[in-house]
Amino acid sequence: MLKGCFNRRDLHQPTEILITGATGAIGGALAKLYAKPGVTLHLQGRQQDILQQVSRECCSLGADVNIYCIDLLDTTALLTWLKHIDDLSPIDLFIANAGMNINIGCESLGENEEEMAQLLDLNVKATLLMSGYLAKAMRKRGRGKIALISSLAGFYGLPIMPSYCASKAAVKAYGEGLRGWLAGSGVSVCVVMPGNIQSAMCEAMPGPKPLMMTPESAARTIVRGLANNTARISFPFPLNLGSWFLMLLPDTVSQKILQLLGYTRPTK
Template sequence: MEIMTPQHGCAWITGASSGIGAALAEELARRGWQVAISARRDSELQAVAATHANIHGFVCDVTDRAAMAQTVADIEAQLGPIALGVMNAGIYLPTALPEFDPTAFDRTFEVNLTGTVNGLAALVPLMVTRGEGHISLVSSVAGYGGLVTSAAYGASKAALFNMGESLAMDLKPSGVHVSMIAPGFVKTPATDVNAFPMPFIIDADEAARRIANGLAKNRTHISFPRRFAWFLRVLNVLPRSTYVKLAGRFMKR
């Protein structure tokens, strides 16, 4: 599968007004990409765009399917074909118990899952027609297995893995590469509010470097930091009852 480079077209990152998406925009711009960034907050997008001449802001809510299609059309009209799409927009709403608020699940799935589907709906037909392209879904190590307070978030991220793996198989004959990104803890506005311990946490610039390196090698699964990702993967090959016991204990330390 051909590796997408700035010679093939531009990159589009959703949810790039802060955190990992903003850092990845800067990293890809430094590597020569023209980068379209989208999110809901215009002033934050403009602040990220001001960091590098190659970065261009497009206000868009991922939950608005028609707006996502229009944004892709606007990006391609301004910057040319999108060769690399990183579906990064996401939210984490801790599962509040014992109330169990179903609307937190609705909102999480709407942004993390349907928002990604809306991006795919806009990008896949264009890339298939062109016979090339790379779409990367930002999941999480929280998608490998259940974790404390992550019933909604983890379920949405597990769904992204399953969806991405299916699409990687289905789209391969069309020349379109699909990859999944599984960060561990990264210091961003989303994690700044967490009151629990976050083992092996790294900063957003380091996360962006690891993502950009993985994308440039066409890795299908990009996970980091390596020690934390492997630790969770090993926990996940244990019998499920042992996993639930150990993962629950580890996260409560």
């Protein structure tokens, strides 16, 4: 399963791996891809039954697995938990994958303020706090890797889900800054920007979903990129290019393109 996913340029293959959002499609696929003898996986998720199923599958592949249902929105508990894990088993690879999405609703009435606050706390606050804490710990050790899961939606704000796009743009910018700060320290940071991935969250999102990928295919792309220390792992290529052009084009042109593609009003 793992053949071809690791690259010779990655001289230190991670053995202590922390993945948040492991009950999600990408998180679960990444956990199973990294699972092998000699690897300890620390998996966080909100759905106990799914987390236990992912754990069983990873254990069957030879990995040691610890699972946690901790609420990432509780900042005090989050940092205490993170310190405890890293003190006992220094993390080699942290994949900040936990996240959620909201939209403006079927009648385009706008996003709910309480949901907006929760999204920003999870997608941005928890992700940045965890990454920042582990970045300092890894820097002291002189080794480690951090992968921040952003999205192609972070290139340009989509009218149907502005808060989600803003949160992923923040994660992208933070990861880029973190990578620059840690350059030469032995710690690498990669920003991951997937397109549409087959998942419950993606299915719940309004608007068209071109070039849909399986979680397994996305996970293989991510693992290869991390092994190569690719600064920005963005895929699939055609959608990546289109999202990038939306950012570069004049706003009136970009908005017209989104309108023509059906991204301006959610459909059931």
